[in-house]
Amino acid sequence: MGDTLRATLRARRQRLCERVAAPVLLWSGCAPARNFSANRYPHRASSHFLYFAGLPLNDAVVRLEGGRLELFLDDETPAGALWHGARPTRDEFAAAIGADAAYPLDALPARSPDAATIAVQDARSLQQQCQILGREVAPAHAPDGPDRELAAAIVALRLVHDAEAIAALRESAAITIAAHRAGMAVTPTARTEAEVRAAIERVILAGDATLAYTSIVTVRGEVLHNGSYGNAIAPGDLLLADVGAEIASGWASDVTRTWPVSGCFSPTQRAIYDVVLAAHDAAIAAARPGVEYRELHVLAARILAAGLVDLGILKGHPETLVERDAHALFFPHGVGHLLGLDVHDMEDLGDLAGYAPGRERSDRFGLGFLRLDRLLQAGNAVTIEPGFYQVPALLKDPRRREQYADAINWERLADFRDVRGIRIEDEVLITTTGCEVLTAELPTAAEAIERLVGSAGAV
Amino acid sequence: MGDTLRATLRARRQRLCERVAAPVLLWSGCAPARNFSANRYPHRASSHFLYFAGLPLNDAVVRLEGGRLELFLDDETPAGALWHGARPTRDEFAAAIGADAAYPLDALPARSPDAATIAVQDARSLQQQCQILGREVAPAHAPDGPDRELAAAIVALRLVHDAEAIAALRESAAITIAAHRAGMAVTPTARTEAEVRAAIERVILAGDATLAYTSIVTVRGEVLHNGSYGNAIAPGDLLLADVGAEIASGWASDVTRTWPVSGCFSPTQRAIYDVVLAAHDAAIAAARPGVEYRELHVLAARILAAGLVDLGILKGHPETLVERDAHALFFPHGVGHLLGLDVHDMEDLGDLAGYAPGRERSDRFGLGFLRLDRLLQAGNAVTIEPGFYQVPALLKDPRRREQYADAINWERLADFRDVRGIRIEDEVLITTTGCEVLTAELPTAAEAIERLVGSAGAV
Numbered sequence: 001m002g003d004t005l006r007a008t009l010r011a012r013r014q015r016l017c018e019r020v021a022a023p024v025l026l027w028s029g030c031a032p033a034r035n036f037s038a039n040r041y042p043h044r045a046s047s048h049f050l051y052f053a054g055l056p057l058n059d060a061v062v063r064l065e066g067g068r069l070e071l072f073l074d075d076e077t078p079a080g081a082l083w084h085g086a087r088p089t090r091d092e093f094a095a096a097i098g099a100d101a102a103y104p105l106d107a108l109p110a111r112s113p114d115a116a117t118i119a120v121q122d123a124r125s126l127q128q129q130c131q132i133l134g135r136e137v138a139p140a141h142a143p144d145g146p147d148r149e150l151a152a153a154i155v156a157l158r159l160v161h162d163a164e165a166i167a168a169l170r171e172s173a174a175i176t177i178a179a180h181r182a183g184m185a186v187t188p189t190a191r192t193e194a195e196v197r198a199a200i201e202r203v204i205l206a207g208d209a210t211l212a213y214t215s216i217v218t219v220r221g222e223v224l225h226n227g228s229y230g231n232a233i234a235p236g237d238l239l240l241a242d243v244g245a246e247i248a249s250g251w252a253s254d255v256t257r258t259w260p261v262s263g264c265f266s267p268t269q270r271a272i273y274d275v276v277l278a279a280h281d282a283a284i285a286a287a288r289p290g291v292e293y294r295e296l297h298v299l300a301a302r303i304l305a306a307g308l309v310d311l312g313i314l315k316g317h318p319e320t321l322v323e324r325d326a327h328a329l330f331f332p333h334g335v336g337h338l339l340g341l342d343v344h345d346m347e348d349l350g351d352l353a354g355y356a357p358g359r360e361r362s363d364r365f366g367l368g369f370l371r372l373d374r375l376l377q378a379g380n381a382v383t384i385e386p387g388f389y390q391v392p393a394l395l396k397d398p399r400r401r402e403q404y405a406d407a408i409n410w411e412r413l414a415d416f417r418d419v420r421g422i423r424i425e426d427e428v429l430i431t432t433t434g435c436e437v438l439t440a441e442l443p444t445a446a447e448a449i450e451r452l453v454g455s456a457g458a459v
Numbered sequence: 460m461g462d463t464l465r466a467t468l469r470a471r472r473q474r475l476c477e478r479v480a481a482p483v484l485l486w487s488g489c490a491p492a493r494n495f496s497a498n499r500y501p502h503r504a505s506s507h508f509l510y511f512a513g514l515p516l517n518d519a520v521v522r523l524e525g526g527r528l529e530l531f532l533d534d535e536t537p538a539g540a541l542w543h544g545a546r547p548t549r550d551e552f553a554a555a556i557g558a559d560a561a562y563p564l565d566a567l568p569a570r571s572p573d574a575a576t577i578a579v580q581d582a583r584s585l586q587q588q589c590q591i592l593g594r595e596v597a598p599a600h601a602p603d604g605p606d607r608e609l610a611a612a613i614v615a616l617r618l619v620h621d622a623e624a625i626a627a628l629r630e631s632a633a634i635t636i637a638a639h640r641a642g643m644a645v646t647p648t649a650r651t652e653a654e655v656r657a658a659i660e661r662v663i664l665a666g667d668a669t670l671a672y673t674s675i676v677t678v679r680g681e682v683l684h685n686g687s688y689g690n691a692i693a694p695g696d697l698l699l700a701d702v703g704a705e706i707a708s709g710w711a712s713d714v715t716r717t718w719p720v721s722g723c724f725s726p727t728q729r730a731i732y733d734v735v736l737a738a739h740d741a742a743i744a745a746a747r748p749g750v751e752y753r754e755l756h757v758l759a760a761r762i763l764a765a766g767l768v769d770l771g772i773l774k775g776h777p778e779t780l781v782e783r784d785a786h787a788l789f790f791p792h793g794v795g796h797l798l799g800l801d802v803h804d805m806e807d808l809g810d811l812a813g814y815a816p817g818r819e820r821s822d823r824f825g826l827g828f829l830r831l832d833r834l835l836q837a838g839n840a841v842t843i844e845p846g847f848y849q850v851p852a853l854l855k856d857p858r859r860r861e862q863y864a865d866a867i868n869w870e871r872l873a874d875f876r877d878v879r880g881i882r883i884e885d886e887v888l889i890t891t892t893g894c895e896v897l898t899a900e901l902p903t904a905a906e907a908i909e910r911l912v913g914s915a916g917a918v
Contacts, residue, residue, distance in 0.1 A: 036807035037807070121494060194664060203657070393537060394541065
């Protein structure tokens with residue numbers, strides 16, 4: 001770890017102690033068991049731990065108070081050294097992260113009184129949190145009491161990315177862009193979704209990164225969180241790939257592209273693609289400090305509705321259609337979310353990060369799935385990811401068909417049956433004057449996508 | 460799911476109810492959260508559930524009593540259908556696995572009295588097990604009371620693979636063999652361990668399978684459970700790859716090969732490789748019903764010791780060296796383990812499956828890590844995986860250096876410094892007359908390995 005990162009970590013801790021007087025304990029967590037205890041899922045350290053400690057340690061705790069950092073970690077046992085090799089000692093790790101002191105884990109109870117914390121995901125560490133603090137630690141989604149004040153302070157910090165965070169996001173995005181290119185290039189010769197997924201993830205693994213979330217690589221794009229890859233792919237299909245790398249320090253990436261398996265969009269696919277792209281471009285063009293993220297969502301919805309009106313699928317005035325949530329029949333999710341160490345950054349805290357104080361999720365069909373409702377400020381990183389889907393659970397719902405009977409031309413919609421799902425997603429960093437698309441190197445224009453699919457030079 | 464599999468599942472359940480009178484509840488378990496609750500690790504259903512129910516369901520329970528099967532599973536919610544697509548209904552799943560009845564999960568408490576169970580790995584489901592059964596369910600490693608009788612019955616069944624299981628193991632092995640070939644082929648042009656790992660895992664993902672365990676792909680083979688891929692690779696290095704596929708039904712594969720990065724073993728590497736291979740071949744040649752698996756371990760150790768004596772690294776009589784555990788300085792682990800739905804089959808039950816009743820782990824340096832100590836019988840699947848490693852934690856340990864001062868020629872050993880770690884691992888099915896190597900299509904001979912490395916025809 002370099003001096004710059006060490007200085008960054010120190011600055012983050014300093015900013016935290018300016019906001020939180022109580023001592024803070026942050027657990028790294030442990031990898032959960034898969035099918036037996038010696039066969040574990042890959043370890044993913046808690047993002048809050050990573051933000052202040054920088055290293056993806058396993059079964060470690062840091063204590064922050066008044067700018068001082070203490071590391072609690074047990075040294076490798078002799079058996080551990082046999083199976084896992086020599087690793088740095090506790091003191092070496094402590095030096096690497098700029099800790100002022102380091103102790104074994106059994107020294108933790110004595111340093112725990114009155115500490116605030118954030119619940120980790122793995123059950124074993126959560127139990128340890130409760131035992132050591134001698135109180136309930138509310139599992140994620142509802143930090144309470146002293147922990148709530150800490151959570152709010154961490155949100156304030158992590159919402160605004162520092163230079164080190166932005167560099168890490170760029171690194172993660174670069175791997176993801178290369179991975180999507182590889183997926184496009186292999187598609188015309190691939191027989192299954194699994195083969196395309198494998199080509200994409202290969203690039204991420206080859207970059208010594210991992211997946212920030214379960215990849216979606218499917219010709220059934222209308223299944224929003226499709227996590228299986230068993231379908232055959234064929235010319236005429238659109239393939240939707242929502243895949244993002246996560247680099248070793250934990251920083252995530254999140255990109256979606258939709259491309260034709262044959263390398264050529266059909267006229268109907270291209271028409272809808274261009275509508276989604278117009279929504280995507282308009283939302284990004286409007287993203288800048290002082291703008292409500294929710295307005296970007298509504299703007300994307302409006303552009304989408306207008307495009308569908310132009311195509312004869314929706315009927316009426318775009319603005320009215322959006323007010324009636326008619327767009328949500330085809331675009332049922334939010335336009336995006338925070339991005340950082342987590343692909344939905346800080347979603348372990350429920351809506352504490354995504355929603356400004358005093359705001360709550362809407363119960364409107366067209367807004368309830370919006371994960372972010374804040375005034376944008378420089379340093380925020382968000383995704384912009386409008387889409388168009390033909391979801392049977394929505395379009396065949398008799399209640400909705402009746403509700404929107406006057407808004408949809410079903411006969412015209414039937415012309416677009418080769419468009420199951422399209423999403424175009426980029427990562428957007430809010431700058432002082434506007435925004436920067438961190439994933440701009442991966443084209444979005446239909447012609448450019450067509451050129452990349454199957455082009456040998458693209459890998 | 461075909462009729463054959465349904466019949467197999469029925470036969471397995473019938474055999475279980477012949478052994479266990481009490482009703483049995485088996486949980487599938489749920490995927491644990493990674494960094495927030497909506498971002499989960501890939502779901503891996505409990506192997507005991509898979510063995511009797513056949514489908515990798517999430518958050519499901521089966522009840523077995525007197526040959527009758529009941530499925531407990533909640534239907535997809537409307538929101539679930541939006542995000543995850545339509546899935547078969549409870550009744551469709553029930554028909555697929557040949558269940559006699561199907562209920563929602565809230566019907567479970569009424570059907571739970573006096574049921575035996577096996578603890579699952581994920582904390583949420585384990586908690587549910589305790590709540591619904593109204594008693595402690597000992598987490599893995601120590602099934603107790605009624606659960607112990609059930610565990611012993613399941614072990615008796617799962618130790619002896621039926622035709623369906625053997626077919627599944629073959630399928631998993633075939634993907635793994637192709638994956639290793641791809642890894643060998645890419646090695647001479649790869650720059651890092653990560654690139655080789657990516658080429659190997661790509662084949663597994665492209666086959667719509669997953670990894671049975673965290674891959675080991677490293678030029679530092681002396682780190683037995685090396686789970687990182689950050690090293691550069693260079694001509695002169697040996698690359699050790701211990702990678703196995705797991706197919707959708709859960710059946711695992713487990714294969715290790717060690718190959719020269721350049722495509723050519725150095726004379727010292729080849730000499731040690733041939734010693735390890737001789738140990739591997741001898742153990743497999745001796746594997747048949749009625750043989751103690753422990754004897755295969757001792758045999759491999761003896762052949763290894765003899766080879767190291769011939770090379771001038773060890774001094775003394777091979778048999779005496781093995782009695783003194785001198786071989787374990789270079790071969791500190793067991794010669795293999797059970798293989799099935801789990802890569803270490805049924806290791807969630809501690810040593811209940813691996814060790815015959817009344818047997819316990821030895822505290823001897825050369826035997827304590829042996830995971831299997833049973834009389835082999837037809838239908839067992841085991842791995843045979845001897846190795847040679849130069850582990851600093853062992854070879855630089857002053858106590859061991861003194862203990863084995865007369866047994867090792869340190870000067871001669873220094874000639875072999877380019878051999879960090881070699882392991883050769885195959886899957887072996889015990890047949891009625893001997894054994895069959897399930898992974899025999901992947902060569903082990905040094906010359907054949909050299910031909911595959913970098914050979915374009917090998918992918």
